[in-house]
Amino acid sequence: MREVAVIGVGMTKFGKYIGTSAKDLGRVACLAALRDANISPKEIQVGYCGNAVAGVMTGQTMVLGQLVMKEVGIVGIPITNIENACSSGSTAFREGWIAVASGLYDVALVVGVEKLYASDTGKTVQALAGASDIEIEGGLGLIMPGVWAMRAIKHMEKYGTTIDQLAKISVKNHNNGCLNPNSQYQKPCTIEEVHKSRMISDPLTVLHCSPIGDGAAAAVLCSKEKAYQYTTKPVFVAASVLTTGTYDVLRDLTSNELETRAAKEAFEFAGLGPEEVSLAEVHDCFTIAEVLRCESLGLCPKGEYGRWIDQGLTEIDGKLPVNPSGGLLAKGHPVGATGVAQVAEVVWHLRGEAGKRQVKNAKVGLTHCSGGAILGDTAACTVTLLKK
Numbered sequence: 001m002r003e004v005a006v007i008g009v010g011m012t013k014f015g016k017y018i019g020t021s022a023k024d025l026g027r028v029a030c031l032a033a034l035r036d037a038n039i040s041p042k043e044i045q046v047g048y049c050g051n052a053v054a055g056v057m058t059g060q061t062m063v064l065g066q067l068v069m070k071e072v073g074i075v076g077i078p079i080t081n082i083e084n085a086c087s088s089g090s091t092a093f094r095e096g097w098i099a100v101a102s103g104l105y106d107v108a109l110v111v112g113v114e115k116l117y118a119s120d121t122g123k124t125v126q127a128l129a130g131a132s133d134i135e136i137e138g139g140l141g142l143i144m145p146g147v148w149a150m151r152a153i154k155h156m157e158k159y160g161t162t163i164d165q166l167a168k169i170s171v172k173n174h175n176n177g178c179l180n181p182n183s184q185y186q187k188p189c190t191i192e193e194v195h196k197s198r199m200i201s202d203p204l205t206v207l208h209c210s211p212i213g214d215g216a217a218a219a220v221l222c223s224k225e226k227a228y229q230y231t232t233k234p235v236f237v238a239a240s241v242l243t244t245g246t247y248d249v250l251r252d253l254t255s256n257e258l259e260t261r262a263a264k265e266a267f268e269f270a271g272l273g274p275e276e277v278s279l280a281e282v283h284d285c286f287t288i289a290e291v292l293r294c295e296s297l298g299l300c301p302k303g304e305y306g307r308w309i310d311q312g313l314t315e316i317d318g319k320l321p322v323n324p325s326g327g328l329l330a331k332g333h334p335v336g337a338t339g340v341a342q343v344a345e346v347v348w349h350l351r352g353e354a355g356k357r358q359v360k361n362a363k364v365g366l367t368h369c370s371g372g373a374i375l376g377d378t379a380a381c382t383v384t385l386l387k388k
Helices: 022-037 064-070 088-101 121-129 144-159 163-177 191-196 257-270 287-296 305-310 327-331 335-351
Strands: 004-011 046-050 079-082 107-115 199-201 214-223 235-243 279-281 364-374 377-387
Touching (some): 046 064, 064 079, 079 088, 088 107, 088 214, 088 364, 088 377, 107 335, 144 199, 144 287, 163 287, 163 327, 235 335, 257 287, 257 364, 257 377
Parallel strands (some): 046 107
Antiparallel strands (some): 107 214, 235 377
């Protein structure tokens, strides 16, 4: 496989776009990525679109990628639509990387887009429940807040993690979101406000949970041989891995084995170690998710993330900045867009273009997206490593 560079990224501000279609959100993100890459639509050879729930939320099925790319003048090329729970966008990115790394294509465009907000929140909940076995799990009420609440309780019992430590994750990520112009929420919060916010699933209040929102993100990938024709700051894909759960009945809810496998495979492929990661954008759909994922990915020893939070090690100026974008908790989580937006965030840091939230001396960035729940296990997980 040959080396692949990300030469352009773009995204919309995440938020609630009542009168804007997924097609239009995707168009904005794609145009931004094409401009950033200094490339014309006619030079794109293959396209991938990640989306999770457009069929349920908007009725738009089957051809969303073609519609989005038509809007920016990309027609007549292979375009693939990808649905893979919260890993939809990151899976699309991986497919774009494989297409270029294989030598079959030189330039690819990847877009992730989602419309989650609706006046009827029940409709959104129903759509997201499809990320489980709808016959025996999601359809009977076992939805993500309940799953993660159980994981939080188990982690507290096993490692002594406290609700204050979980609340500090929300405080950290909302503070980071204040520095990100693309963040859905740009308002700080206190530990007390996290505790006193509306209960969702004990012990998780609403400020422990990522919000419902809309948005899109896009990236242009190119072979290393051509990258310098377009940019002086290419960011290289060191690895991109996709794993699936094993669905063992007797599982430890305080860790995710498929995430450990994905990270190990990514680090081995890239020839890097966790200690070389400058920043990580991980899938913090809930505060406890940031804990489990950083531990499962090998970024932090098992049971130690609470202490890391207390010591400020995951702050932007800490040992390992985690979610400098604000993460899902503040930046928002339009499911299909999240994985590509994480890539965009890391690219900006590696280029030194992240503004007030810039991580110093960033050389290697990790992105992680996991989604779906089957028999208590995770259905899909992606880990991508990017380097200067």
